[in-house]
Amino acid sequence: MEDRNSQRLTAAARSVFEHLAARADTKISIRLWDGTEIPLGDNVEPGLCVSLSGPGVIGSLLRSPKPETLLRLYAEGQIDFHGADLYTFMETARVRNSRKRLRGINKLFIARKLLPFLFARSAPAKIEHTFEGDESGRNRKAGDNRDYIQFHYDVSNAFYELFLDDEMVYSCAYFADWNDTLEQVQRNKVDMVCRKLQLQPGESMLDIGCGWGALLFHAARHYGVRAHGVTLSANQLSYVQDKAQQLGLSDKVTAELKDYSDLDGSYDKIASIGMCEHVGIDNMPDYMSKVRSMLPDRGIFLNHGITRPGKRTMKQFRKMRPERRLLAKYIFPGGELDHLGHLIQSMEAVGFDVHDVEGWRDHYALTCKLWSQRLWERRDEVIALVGEEKYRMWLLYLIGVSFSLGDGSARIYQIVATKHASRGASGMPPTREHLYAPRDNSNTAEC
Numbered sequence: 001m002e003d004r005n006s007q008r009l010t011a012a013a014r015s016v017f018e019h020l021a022a023r024a025d026t027k028i029s030i031r032l033w034d035g036t037e038i039p040l041g042d043n044v045e046p047g048l049c050v051s052l053s054g055p056g057v058i059g060s061l062l063r064s065p066k067p068e069t070l071l072r073l074y075a076e077g078q079i080d081f082h083g084a085d086l087y088t089f090m091e092t093a094r095v096r097n098s099r100k101r102l103r104g105i106n107k108l109f110i111a112r113k114l115l116p117f118l119f120a121r122s123a124p125a126k127i128e129h130t131f132e133g134d135e136s137g138r139n140r141k142a143g144d145n146r147d148y149i150q151f152h153y154d155v156s157n158a159f160y161e162l163f164l165d166d167e168m169v170y171s172c173a174y175f176a177d178w179n180d181t182l183e184q185v186q187r188n189k190v191d192m193v194c195r196k197l198q199l200q201p202g203e204s205m206l207d208i209g210c211g212w213g214a215l216l217f218h219a220a221r222h223y224g225v226r227a228h229g230v231t232l233s234a235n236q237l238s239y240v241q242d243k244a245q246q247l248g249l250s251d252k253v254t255a256e257l258k259d260y261s262d263l264d265g266s267y268d269k270i271a272s273i274g275m276c277e278h279v280g281i282d283n284m285p286d287y288m289s290k291v292r293s294m295l296p297d298r299g300i301f302l303n304h305g306i307t308r309p310g311k312r313t314m315k316q317f318r319k320m321r322p323e324r325r326l327l328a329k330y331i332f333p334g335g336e337l338d339h340l341g342h343l344i345q346s347m348e349a350v351g352f353d354v355h356d357v358e359g360w361r362d363h364y365a366l367t368c369k370l371w372s373q374r375l376w377e378r379r380d381e382v383i384a385l386v387g388e389e390k391y392r393m394w395l396l397y398l399i400g401v402s403f404s405l406g407d408g409s410a411r412i413y414q415i416v417a418t419k420h421a422s423r424g425a426s427g428m429p430p431t432r433e434h435l436y437a438p439r440d441n442s443n444t445a446e447c
Contacts (some may be wrong), residue, residue: 001409005337007036008116009116009117009120010032010033010034010036010055011364012113012116012117013032013052013055013058013113013117014032014036014038015113016041016114016394017030017038018038019039019105019106019109019110020040020041020105020110020379021038021039021041023105024040024041024095025040025095025301026040026041026043027041027043027044027045027046027048027092027093027097027284028041028045028048028049028050028051028083028089028092029048029050029192030045030049030050030051031048031049031050031051031052031082031359032052033052033053033054036411037049043316045083045092046083047082047083047217048082048083048084048089048092048093049081049082049083050079050080050082050093051079051080051081051082052078052079052080053064053077053078053079053080053122054120054122055071055117055120055122055378056078056120056121056122057078057079057122058114058117058120059117059118059119059120059121059122060073060122061073062114062117062118063118063258067322067323067326068322068326069322071393071396073122073138074392074394074396075389075393076174076389076442077388077392078122083130085372085373085376085377085397086372086376086395087128087369087372087373087376087402090399090403091433100350115155115193126252126356140341144309145294154389155318156235156359156385156386157212157236157239158237158385159382159385159386161387162374162376162377162378162381162382163371163372163378163382164371164373165183165186166183167180167183167186167187167190167212167214167217167218168211168212168213168239169186169189169190169211169212170190170211170212170274171189171211171273171274171304172274172304172360172363172367173185173186173188173189173362173364173366173367173370174188174192174363175362175363176188177186178366180410182367182370182374184364184366185245186377187212187218189216189219189264190218190219191218191222192212192435193215193223193271193273193274193302193304193414194215194218194219194223196300196302196356196414196435197271197300197302198271198300198415198429198434199219199224199225199269199397200222200223200224200225200267200404201223201224201225201249202224202225202226203225203269204225204226204228204266204267204268204269205219205225205226205227205228205267205268205269205270205271205274206228206229206230206263206265206267206269206270206271206294207227207228207229207230207270207271207273207276208229208230208260208263208271209231209260209268209272209274209275209278210229210230210231210236210240210255211229211231211236211273211274211314212236212239212240213229213236213239213240213244213253213255214227214230215227215271215273216229216240216253216255217243217244217247217249217253220249220252220253221247221249224253225268226252226254227252227253227254228253228254228255228256228267229253229254229255229256230255230257230258230259230260230263231255231257231258232257232258232259234257235280236255237255237256237257238252238375239406240253240255240306240312240385242316242363246437246439260275260279260287260290260291261286261290263290263294264294264297264305265294266294266295267294267295267299268295268296268299268300269295269296269298269300269301269302270291270294270299270301270302270382271301271302271304271306272291272301272302272303272304273302273304274304274305275305276305276308276338276343277305277306277337278335278337279336280336281318281336281338281342284342284343284346285337285346285349285350286351287346287349288346288352289350292351292352292419293352294425295419296419297419297421297422298420298421298426298427299418299421300416300417300418301347301416301417301418301419302353302414302415302417303347303414303415304412304413304414304415305338305343305366305412305413306337306410306411306412307337307338307339307340307343307410307411307412307413308337308338308339308410308411309339309408309409310339310340310341310342311339314342317339319334321386323400326363337410339400340411340413343413343415344357344415347415347417351419351420351421352417352418352420353418353419353426354415354416355416355418355428356414356415356416357413357414357415357416357423358413358414358447359411359412359413360412360413360414361405361406361408361410361412362405362406363412364401364402364405365402365403365405365406366400366402368398368399368401368402369402372396372398372399372402375391375394375395375398376395379391379395379406380409382394403431405408
């Protein structure tokens with residue numbers, strides 16, 4: 001009886017996917033639990049398929065048709081992808097104008113065929129790597145960021161070493177050529193930040209959210225500055241301090257475990273790379289005010305952060321869609337993307353003079369693609385280190401960010417501004433030649 005029921009479900013699933021294939025016309029196939037493969041188009045790529053572990057996968061999606069259900073089934077391996085790295089697979093599988101194409105499906109036929117699956121059960125899909133608390137971060141106050149940061153960044157330094165470049169830069173790279181290596185484009189990036197800050201030997205620089213210190217070390221070694229970083233990740237702090245000692249730069253590069261709201265002191269130049277996403281929109285004015293308070297008049301501030309396109313109203317903009325809530329719950333708790341207009345408004349409102357805004361969307365889309373492919377290539381090492389669930393979640397996260405940036409639903413900008421505390425000229429160069437002209441490194445020490 002059980003075998004006969006399984007055969008009926010297999011036949012029903014095949015009918016459904018064959019019906020969808022005529023309209024979807026993708027380059028992939030579906031592999032059912034009995035090994036049957038159904039091409040979802042006329043020109044499928046050999047070996048490129050999605051596998052379903054059993055009828056319960058379809059049953060779970062019917063009973064709870066939400067993105068979270070799909071994510072859980074994927075994280076548990078009940079849905080899997082074969083034939084290429086996941087980025088290439090998803091890029092190949094994407095169907096343009098999919099909603100328009102699927103309008104002609106026979107909904108009654110689909111519903112009748114899928115009805116028996118409502119009673120098909122599978123093993124419960126439970127994700128262990130979940131942030132316990134208010135993942136949205138909407139109710140936090142300044143200084144409440146440590147749990148959010150540590151959830152995302154303290155996976156382990158060894159984990160990040162498996163897919164980042166040699167200097168451990170975990171932010172958007174800068175491509176002078178789209179075919180350059182990840183190592184080269186990340187060197188390009190930290191050097192471009194130094195150029196935009198117009199660093200000079202003997203100056204002091206603060207890096208808020210310093211990561212594993214790539215900008216700190218580059219600025220100290222190639223620009224002769226005293227570089228100080230702050231982070232809320234214990235793993236990152238230990239890494240920076242150990243590296244500074246190994247390189248003999250402990251007198252030039254320092255770091256501490258501290259929230260931006262507790263910062264004090266004065267710095268000639270300040271960088272904030274991938275930090276404003278953690279601040280929260282409600283806290284953005286206070287954040288900008290804190291940064292300004294640590295700069296001298298005409299001191300330069302560079303803010304580098306991911307944004308989303310603005311909406312007609314802030315209420316519309318801040319509506320939290322299901323996919324964003326999933327990202328916050330499982331990968332990036334407390335993250336809230338602002339829009340460019342509000343970021344600039346927050347800066348100008350506290351007395352910053354904005355000079356330059358540069359979009360790096362294409363650069364970050366490619367950066368995340370390269371990260372995802374490195375993670376996939378070293379999947380055995382990653383799984384041995386953090387487990388298959390976390391590997392799958394992170395792989396999907398990096399690919400999702402890459403597609404969001406590539407499609408334009410997410411953006412990323414570098415904003416250069418100076419503290420405007422007195423009237424008169426800004427003191428900025430008349431052109432952007434300083435960003436690209438060859439540099440004389442004779443006055444800086446190489447380590």
